[in-house]
Amino acid sequence: xxxNSMNDNFLxxxxxxxxxxxxxxxxxxxxEFDIYNKIKFDLEKFESxxxxxxxMLKRIKSKISKPKxxxxxxxxxxxxxxxxxxxxxxxxxxxVFSDTTLSTNYGExxxxxLEDGTYIKLNAKSTLSYNKRSWSxxxxxxxxxxxxxxxxHGNTFLVKTSMGVVKVLGTHFNxxxxxxxxxxxxxxxxxxxxxxxxxxxxxxxxxYQFAKNTESNxxxxxAKPSWINGLNTYKNTPLFIIINDLENxxxxxxxxxxxxxxxxxxxxxxxxxxxxxxxxxxxxxNFNFIIKNKKVIVxxx
Amino acid sequence: MLDNVxxxxxxESLYNKHAKxxxxxxxxxxxxxxxxxxxxxxxxxxxxxxxxxxxLEKAKSFLFTVATNMFLNExxxxxxxxxxxxxxxxxxxxxxxxxxxxxxxxxxxxxxxxSDLPDGQREVFLLNRIEKKTYKEIADLLxxxxxxxxxxxxxxxxxxxxxxxxx
Numbered sequence: 157x158x159x160n161s162m163n164d165n166f167l168x169x170x171x172x173x174x175x176x177x178x179x180x181x182x183x184x185x186x187x188e189f190d191i192y193n194k195i196k197f198d199l200e201k202f203e204s205x206x207x208x209x210x211x212m213l214k215r216i217k218s219k220i221s222k223p224k225x226x227x228x229x230x231x232x233x234x235x236x237x238x239x240x241x242x243x244x245x246x247x248x249x250x251x252v253f254s255d256t257t258l259s260t261n262y263g264e265x266x267x268x269x270l271e272d273g274t275y276i277k278l279n280a281k282s283t284l285s286y287n288k289r290s291w292s293x294x295x296x297x298x299x300x301x302x303x304x305x306x307x308x309h310g311n312t313f314l315v316k317t318s319m320g321v322v323k324v325l326g327t328h329f330n331x332x333x334x335x336x337x338x339x340x341x342x343x344x345x346x347x348x349x350x351x352x353x354x355x356x357x358x359x360x361x362x363x364y365q366f367a368k369n370t371e372s373n374x375x376x377x378x379a380k381p382s383w384i385n386g387l388n389t390y391k392n393t394p395l396f397i398i399i400n401d402l403e404n405x406x407x408x409x410x411x412x413x414x415x416x417x418x419x420x421x422x423x424x425x426x427x428x429x430x431x432x433x434x435x436x437x438x439x440x441x442n443f444n445f446i447i448k449n450k451k452v453i454v455x456x457x
Numbered sequence: 458m459l460d461n462v463x464x465x466x467x468x469e470s471l472y473n474k475h476a477k478x479x480x481x482x483x484x485x486x487x488x489x490x491x492x493x494x495x496x497x498x499x500x501x502x503x504x505x506x507x508x509x510x511x512x513l514e515k516a517k518s519f520l521f522t523v524a525t526n527m528f529l530n531e532x533x534x535x536x537x538x539x540x541x542x543x544x545x546x547x548x549x550x551x552x553x554x555x556x557x558x559x560x561x562x563x564x565x566x567x568x569x570x571x572s573d574l575p576d577g578q579r580e581v582f583l584l585n586r587i588e589k590k591t592y593k594e595i596a597d598l599l600x601x602x603x604x605x606x607x608x609x610x611x612x613x614x615x616x617x618x619x620x621x622x623x624x
Contacts, residue, residue: 168610171585172592188618195617198567199586201541205490207477216472216498220505 171196221264259283260301262407263427265384273308279332279383280427281404301404302332304381319366320351329358330381334397339365341376367394368418382424389424398423398437406430408447412454415443462516463508471516472501478598479520481588485580487528488535488572500524518600536572537579539587563621570620574613581606582613 166183169175170192181189260266260278267277271291278284282301290296295313306328307313315322315331319338322331327345332338340349342358349356351366358364365372372392382389388405390398396417399410405427423440425433430447438445438454445454462468476497483493500523504511511519541564574582581599584590585606590598592606599606 165604165607165611167614168592168607171610171614172607191621191623192614192618195567195614195621198564201564202539202568202571202587203541204481204539204583204587205484207480209473209476212476212494212498213469213472216501216505219498219502 167192221266255285255298256288257283257285263405270308272310274313275306277304277384279303279404280401299331299333302330302383302401304328304330304384320349323348323350328380332397334400336369337365337367337394337397339363339367339393341381343376343379343381363391365392367392367397367420383427386427387424388427391422392420393423395419395421395441398425402433402437402452406433408450408452410452410454414455461508462504462511462513467513468505468508471504471513471520475517475520476501478584478588478590479524482521482580482584482598483524483528485537485583485587486525486576488537492528496524496527499527517598521598521600537583539568539571539583541568566621567617570617573620574616578609578613578616581609585610 166175166180170177170180177189177193180192184192258266258268258276258278260280260282263280265277265279267275269275270286271288272295274295276284279302282299282303284297284299284301284303286295286297293311295311296316297314298316300318303315305313305315305324307324313324315324317331317333317338319333319336322329322340324345324347327347328343329345329347330339330341330343332340338349338351340347340358341363342360344360346360347358349358349364356364356371361375361377363374363376365374374391388398388401394417395412395415398421399412399417402408402425403410408430419441421437421441423437425436427433434445434447434452442457443454444457445452462471479500480493480497483496484490487493500520503523504516504520507519571579571583581595584595584598585592592603592610595601596603596606
């Protein structure tokens with residue numbers, strides 16, 4: 157076999173069709189060429205493992221869509237031109253008083269851990285805020301929407317809603333808020349719900365609901381709220397609360413002006429499939445619905 | 458800042474362009490398919506987190522560097538095992554059972570030899586032969602010269618030929 161600079165890496169050049177079969181033959185002889193040629197041919201039979209690109213992209217998206225904690229600043233415009241001392245005072249003020257806000261958008265669910273180890277899962281279109289600085293002294297959370305909590309043991313833990321306050325020491329529970337509506341389910345431990353000054357104690361396995369100025373109680377059997385696993389379930393719940401959830405889950409606008417939205421329902425819907433979800437709520441009620449670009453019109457049959 | 462990596466559409470096009478190459482590169486280099494996919498996922502998440510700091514032109518080398526480092530840091534290497542298509546069996550086939558057996562033996566040997574290719578040569582050789590990447594593309598992917606890729610291709614084929622022995 158002869159070597160010269162022209163024939164550097166001649167096998168690579170042959171694989172790349174820069175050197176012809178004939179040239180390689182004359183370089184290494186026919187017998188050797190045949191072996192190389194067979195190897196080249198047989199290499200075509202190998203394949204790389206399948207790659208499910210879409211599935212991976214989905215996983216990546218679900219991981220990067222977690223809400224970013226953002227600090228809502230209360231800096232008024234004049235502060236920008238204020239003297240350095242004022243800015244400094246303001247900085248100190250912000251340091252102590254600004255709240256951390258976490259929120260989810262339509263159809264999103266999101267889980268995170270607070271500094272003390274408390275685990276929170278937020279359902280679709282929900283917001284909660286708390287003060288990071290004063291957290292070690294008072295664990296107060298403001299909630300709009302629905303969230304499931306696994307509270308680490310420690311100081312009193314308060315969930316403040318527009319309807320009332322939920323007080324716990326260390327437990328697992330779910331809070332759902334709405335217009336004139338509050339539902340609290342206790343999955344572990346003991347919690348106290350206060351509405352209009354009236355206190356109710358819930359123990360493990362109990363659900364308390366306050367809807368349209370009416371209280372109700374029932375027992376739960378699950379270890380966690382079902383929405384975490386993709387099913388929204390309701391008991392004795394006003395229809396408008398369920399409709400609101402459908403809107404938040406699927407980013408739709410439900411027009412139900414022609415029906416009574418205050419009726420109480422036992423129902424559930426799959427929060428992955430809009431069509432199925434709408435059917436499972438409205439078909440048993442004997443209502444018709446039509447979907448027109450993100451708008452759902454519900455009417456009586 | 459028209460084509461910012463932080464833009465979801467730009468980010469997604471980067472994913473579509475590079476995810477598969479990155480997965481195959483990691484697999485050919487380190488052998489562990491599951492880890493390769495985990496690391497592709499982690500690398501893209503990291504790219505998203507750093508999207509403001511990575512210019513579009515550097516996104517690919519960012520991904521490859523991050524992924525390679527992750528693999529070197531945490532993973533044990535395994536053998537690459539590529540599947541090959543079985544010899545087609547049809548009625549007009551007059552091959553004797555012995556031939557079929559010998560052929561199977563030979564293909565298994567070829568498979569083992571590919572796994573045993575020296576590090577550096579293996580991923581280059583397989584990216585070219587299996588993934589049909591050109592030498593230039595591989596050079597860009599790995600930040601090497603075309604000459605260096607040629608050298609590895611040459612040595613890899615020579616290595617395979619020696620291991621295969623006489624057919």
